[in-house]
Amino acid sequence: MLPSYLLNSGFFEKTKRTNWSELNAYKDKEIGTLLEPQHPFxxxxxxxxxxxxSDNLDGGLYVATFVEFLATKLKCPKMISV
Structure with a gap:
């Protein structure tokens, strides 16, 4: 039901980027400047x-791609014997 609502309401067509530097959550409350990153990435x-x-809830391809990405980054062996 939720995916249908989001699709019909045009939610997925909204592509306005977030300007993170303008959000108060990322500013120092006393002086109003951006906070320094505590955990940079x-x-x-x-x-x-x-x-x-958006109307397809099958994520198998994405899971397989993510596993392949992790295996490459973590240098896991291609085959694991059990």
Whole structure:
């Protein structure tokens, strides 16, 4: 029911980017400047990735791709014998 509502309401067509530096949650309450990161991390933008249709709840391909990504990053063996 929720996926249908989101699809029909145009939720997935809203592509306005969030300007994180303007959000009060990320500013120092006393002086109003951006807070320094406590746990810095790198952001990598992916291009040309496949998109799942909003009315499809099958995530098998994405799970398999994520497992492959983790196995590559963590240098796991291709086959694990049990």
């Amino acid at each position: 790198n952001v990598e933008f992916a291009e040309d990735i496949i998109q799942q249709r």
